[in-house]
Amino acid sequence: MSIDRRKFIKMASAAAAMGLSGFGAFERVLAEDIIPEELPLTGKRWAMVIDIRKCAEQEDCHECVNACHFHHNVPDIESREEEIKWIWKEQFHNVFHEQSYKYIDEELGHQPTLVFCNHCDNPPCVRVCPTKSTWKRDDGVVMMDMHRCIGCRYCVAACPYGSRSFNWKDPVPDIDKIYEGFPTRCKGVVEKCNFCAERLARGIEPACAMACKHDALTFGDMADPQSEVRKLVREHYTLRRKPGLGTEPQVYYII
Amino acid sequence: MLEKALQGDKRYWTWIGILVVLMAIAGIFYIQQFNKGLTITGLSRDVSWGFYIAQFTFMVGVAASAVMVVLPYYLHDHKAFGKVTILGEFVAIPSVILCMLFIVVDLGQPMRGINIMRYPTPNSLMFWDLIALSGYLLLNVVISRVTLDAERRAVPPPGWIKPIIYLSIPWAVSIHTVTAFLYSGLAARTFWMTAVLAPRFLASAFSSGPALLILAVFIIRKFTKFEPGQEAVKKLSLIVTYAMLINVFLILMEIFTAYYSNIPEHMNHFQYLFFGLDGHNNLVPWMWTSVILAVVSLVLLINPSTRNNNRTLGFACVTVFLSIWIDKGLGMVVTGFVPNPLGTVTEYWPTIPELFISLGVYAFGLLLVTGFYKIALSVKEDYQLKEEKHKKVIARTSGA
Numbered sequence: 293m294s295i296d297r298r299k300f301i302k303m304a305s306a307a308a309a310m311g312l313s314g315f316g317a318f319e320r321v322l323a324e325d326i327i328p329e330e331l332p333l334t335g336k337r338w339a340m341v342i343d344i345r346k347c348a349e350q351e352d353c354h355e356c357v358n359a360c361h362f363h364h365n366v367p368d369i370e371s372r373e374e375e376i377k378w379i380w381k382e383q384f385h386n387v388f389h390e391q392s393y394k395y396i397d398e399e400l401g402h403q404p405t406l407v408f409c410n411h412c413d414n415p416p417c418v419r420v421c422p423t424k425s426t427w428k429r430d431d432g433v434v435m436m437d438m439h440r441c442i443g444c445r446y447c448v449a450a451c452p453y454g455s456r457s458f459n460w461k462d463p464v465p466d467i468d469k470i471y472e473g474f475p476t477r478c479k480g481v482v483e484k485c486n487f488c489a490e491r492l493a494r495g496i497e498p499a500c501a502m503a504c505k506h507d508a509l510t511f512g513d514m515a516d517p518q519s520e521v522r523k524l525v526r527e528h529y530t531l532r533r534k535p536g537l538g539t540e541p542q543v544y545y546i547i
Numbered sequence: 548m549l550e551k552a553l554q555g556d557k558r559y560w561t562w563i564g565i566l567v568v569l570m571a572i573a574g575i576f577y578i579q580q581f582n583k584g585l586t587i588t589g590l591s592r593d594v595s596w597g598f599y600i601a602q603f604t605f606m607v608g609v610a611a612s613a614v615m616v617v618l619p620y621y622l623h624d625h626k627a628f629g630k631v632t633i634l635g636e637f638v639a640i641p642s643v644i645l646c647m648l649f650i651v652v653d654l655g656q657p658m659r660g661i662n663i664m665r666y667p668t669p670n671s672l673m674f675w676d677l678i679a680l681s682g683y684l685l686l687n688v689v690i691s692r693v694t695l696d697a698e699r700r701a702v703p704p705p706g707w708i709k710p711i712i713y714l715s716i717p718w719a720v721s722i723h724t725v726t727a728f729l730y731s732g733l734a735a736r737t738f739w740m741t742a743v744l745a746p747r748f749l750a751s752a753f754s755s756g757p758a759l760l761i762l763a764v765f766i767i768r769k770f771t772k773f774e775p776g777q778e779a780v781k782k783l784s785l786i787v788t789y790a791m792l793i794n795v796f797l798i799l800m801e802i803f804t805a806y807y808s809n810i811p812e813h814m815n816h817f818q819y820l821f822f823g824l825d826g827h828n829n830l831v832p833w834m835w836t837s838v839i840l841a842v843v844s845l846v847l848l849i850n851p852s853t854r855n856n857n858r859t860l861g862f863a864c865v866t867v868f869l870s871i872w873i874d875k876g877l878g879m880v881v882t883g884f885v886p887n888p889l890g891t892v893t894e895y896w897p898t899i900p901e902l903f904i905s906l907g908v909y910a911f912g913l914l915l916v917t918g919f920y921k922i923a924l925s926v927k928e929d930y931q932l933k934e935e936k937h938k939k940v941i942a943r944t945s946g947a
Contacts, residue, residue, distance in 0.1 A: 373591030373893065386889040407889075416734060422673035423662040442662050443585075443655020446673055448595040452735035454888035458595060458655065461586035479584035480655025537734045 330495030335513030337413075337432045338487055339542040340501070341524045344384070344405050346508035356406065357381070359503030360485070365476045367466035376457040378485040379408040379500055388531060388545075400547070406509070408500075409434060409455040409485035410533060410541030417447035417456065426482075432514075432542060433487045443480040452534050453541070456484045487511075514542060551925040552918040558770075562917065566910040573907015576900040577652065585655055588901040593893035594884040596653070598901050601880040602908070603649035605755075605872060607726045608748060610642035610683065612756020614719035615786050616779075621712045627778035633698075633923050634767075634775065635760055636691040639719075641915035643684040648908045672729045679722045686715040691919075699926045701933075723748045736883040738816035741804075747797040748875075754790035755871040757783045758864035763920075765861055773924050773931060784860055788848040791867055795841055798874075816882050819892070824885065827892045833873050840870035 347353070360366070360379045369375045381404040385392035392401060411434045417426050418434060425441040428434050448456045462479045470476060474490060477483055488498035496502070501511040512521035521544070524530075530544040555563075580587050590597050616635035619625035651657050668674050690712055697704040727745035734740060761783050764775045805813040818824050820834045847853040847863035854860055886892045897905075 373593070374586060375592060382889055386891065389890045420671050420673070420733070422668050422671040422677075423659075423666045424668050425662075440659070440662055440666070441656065442659045444650075444653070444673065445595045445655070446671070446729075449883070450733050450735055452888055454593070457592060459584065460590070461584040478656075479586075482655075539734075 333492045333495055333497070335431050336515035337513060337542065338411065338492075339432070339512065339514035339521050339544065340487075340498075341510045341512075341521045341530065341544045341546065342406050343508045343510075343524075343546040344403055345546065346506045347381075347406065348399075348403050350506055350508075351404075353506070354381075355503045355505065356500035356509060359499040360408075360488075362469070362471055363488070363491075363499040364474050364486075365463075365467050365471055367463035368468060369463070369466050374460040376459065376463060376483065378457075378483070379406060381405065382407050387533060390534070391531065405545065406500075407453065407455065407533075408543070409487075410453055410539065410543045411485075411487055413540030413542065414538055416450040416452065416537075416539060420446045420450040422446065429489075433489050433492075434484075435486060435489060436482065436484055438475075438477050438481045438483055441481040443482065445482065447482055452537055452539065456482050458482050549922065551922045554925075555921065559917075559921070563914065566914045566917070569910035570907045570914070573904045573910070576903045577907070579900060580652070580904065581657070585653075587898060589896050589898045591893055591895065593887040593891070594881055594895035596880050596884070597895050598876075598897040598905055599649050599653035601876045602905055603646050603653070604726060604748075604880060605876040606642045606645045606649065606912075607680070607723050608752030608871075608875065609756050609759060610639045610646060610680075611719045611723040611749070612752045612760075613639035613687070614716055615753050615757050615790075616760065616783070617712065617719070618716050619782070621709075622716065625782070627776060627782050630773075630775045630927065631760060631764065631779045631783070633691060633695055633927075634763060634920065635756075636687050637919035637923055638756070638760065638763070638916060639687045640684065640691065640919065641912045643680050643687070643722075644915065645908055645912040646680055648911065649905070652904055652908065672725060672732060676722075676725045676729055679718070679725045683715070683718050683722050686711060686718055690715060695923060695926060698930060701930065720749065723752050730883065733883075735888060737812045738883045739879075741801060743797050743800060747794065747801075750790050750794035750797055751871045751875060752790075754787050754794055755868050757786045757790070758867040761787065761864045762861065762868070765857070767920070767924065771924050771928065773927050780857070780860070781855065784848065784854050784863075787864065787867060788845075788854065791841070791844060791848060794871070795845065815886055819885050820878055820882050825892045827885070827894045829894050829896055830878055830881070833877055837870045837873035837878070840866040840873070844870060 357379050361368070364378060366376050366378050383401070384403040384405045385396065385401045387405045387407055411428075411432055413432065415426075415428055415434050418428050421427075422444060423440055423442055425437045426434065426447055427437075443458070445458055448458055459477055459479045459481055464470075464476050467476065488496070488500075491498060498511050501509040510520050510524055512519040514521050514525075516522060524546065525544055528546045530546055532541045532544055535541070576587075588597065588599075613635040616628045616632045620628035620632045651660060654660055663674060663677055690708060693708045694704045724745045727748045730736070730739035731741060731744040761780055764780055764783075767773055767775060802817055805817050815824060819827065820830055822828070823831050844863050844866035847859050847866070853863065881895050885894070
């Protein structure tokens with residue numbers, strides 16, 4: 293669109309007049325529209341505890357994966373090299389390869405184990421991002437601004453868990469059914485699990501944890517000694533992925 | 548001065564024509580990449596950096612290597628480099644531009660590239676790399692412009708340029724150091740996370756860059772009347788020899804540490820490079836070629852009789868350059884991603900579009916080098932002619 297100076301002044305004065313008279317060029321927004329139905333969930337250090345024994349009992353269960361990928365418009369790309377994944381299953385010996393050994397119980401070694409962003413306390417992805425497109429919130433959620441991301445993939449190289457996906461092509465054609473509650477992405481940007489920040493803001497638990505009918509995923513505030521997640525790590529010995537790197541991952545596994 | 552680049556014979560314009568055609572082909576492929584995304588490359592979820600970033604890394608080395616002529620000439624007043632210094636600087640400028648171009652073609656959202664400057668992030672090494680590279684570009688543009696202009700007018704360069712030249716020396720080291728930090732600071736990638744990565748980068752840069760410069764001298768001798776001086780070639784060949792020795796030494800240090808410590812995470816990468824991992828061995832023939840080339844180059848360079856023979860020296864320089872290009876421009880980046888964080892191996896190989904885009908970027912670099920060299924050499928040829936004429940006149944008058 294091109295406008296000359298005269299036209300611009302005309303339009304600007306018209307807009308100013310409308311603004312003064314109260315009839316804005318913008319739709320009037322009522323307070324109810326922006327205040328969520330429920331108060332947001334607040335926490336000091338969000339975390340997830342995964343009981344992989346419960347997953348093992350439900351062999352072909354993908355409820356959490358499906359719920360997450362539906363609610364975030366994650367495309368279903370067939371090529372293994374270009375797929376986008378926010379949460380998925382890997383075999384135990386891949387997820388914990390430093391914990392795996394020759395004589396490991398075969399069943400445990402091959403046990404499907406859920407993996408997703410660890411929402412680290414010391415996220416290397418945040419450290420390397422040259423545009424602050426990825427950052428850590430005070431409540432521990434590692435966020436991603438897919439509108440600012442330049443697609444340099446430095447974060448992908450820096451993540452020790454392989455949790456980040458890059459849109460090698462336009463993802464929209466590969467989305468089965470577009471969910472209106474979450475934006476779709478364009479090609480050339482990185483994305484990953486966001487701990488359902490958009491749901492937390494509306495007072496709803498993450499989609500994966502809510503979708504699980506078998507209590508395998510528990511979401512909560514690790515900083516709160518009374519929380520369910522704290523109770524679980526108190527009562528069980530849990531593993532975290534690559535703890536030696538000092539990233540302080542906040543996804544805990546009960547084996 | 549610029550008009551000198553626009554005067555040339557048929558051979559000159561054929562060469563320019565070839566480069567422009569290569570750039571045009573790359574342009575067509577890049578439009579395809581721009582529209583479809585990086586899906587047209589061989590990159591994947593597991594190997595998310597490849598040929599482009601590797602060429603970027605390699606070219607940072609070539610850019611930094613100009614310091615190998617600048618330092619002896621300006622800091623130690625080493626006269627032999629008087630005529631090649633500008634040639635080194637004129638390699639550095641296009642190299643830095645290529646580095647930036649290789650980053651741009653690698654971006655998923657190139658139109659947002661400016662975000663690096665809009666949201667400066669000091670904790671990201673990519674931010675520092677941008678500062679290091681653009682600063683180096685600026686320094687070299689100013690220095691080469693001022694010194695060449697002084698030479699054209701046959702006057703000594705102005706005094707204020709001296710501190711700027713001195714600043715460019717540590718700055719050259721910094722560009723490759725920061726580029727190494729880009730990799731070596733990542734706990735996720737054990738192959739890169741080594742303190743000798745920066746020294747290794749510098750050693751390989753200081754051998755491959757001067758090797759390229761020696762080859763440039765040979766080409767200049769063949770096509771122009773300008774004589775850069777055999778003394779400079781001799782000194783450069785020594786620099787190539789020592790730097791290549793240090794480079795090979797550092798690689799052997801890496802291999803010792805990985806294998807003797809016997810830590811699988813450290814060994815796996817070298818295993819993949821030289822023997823293949825889980826049946827994946829794309830890079831194995833290349834890496835052994837690199838090893839053989841390195842050995843051949845060292846034999847030719849260490850032996851004084853072959854080092855001082857221009858024909859064998861030229862061959863040695865080609866082997867140095869290729870050996871390091873394979874190591875840095877092919878093996879180094881990809882192997883950081885193999886195996887992936889989940890222990891599985893995904894291989895990578897550049898696709899045709901990816902290779903042509905890279906070739907086009909290189910063609911652009913060569914176009915710049917050709918233009919810059921044309922300018923510098925015309926100035927130098929003029930100067931040489933004047934000098935000879937002057938000498939003749941003196942000889943005639945003193946003889947009479």
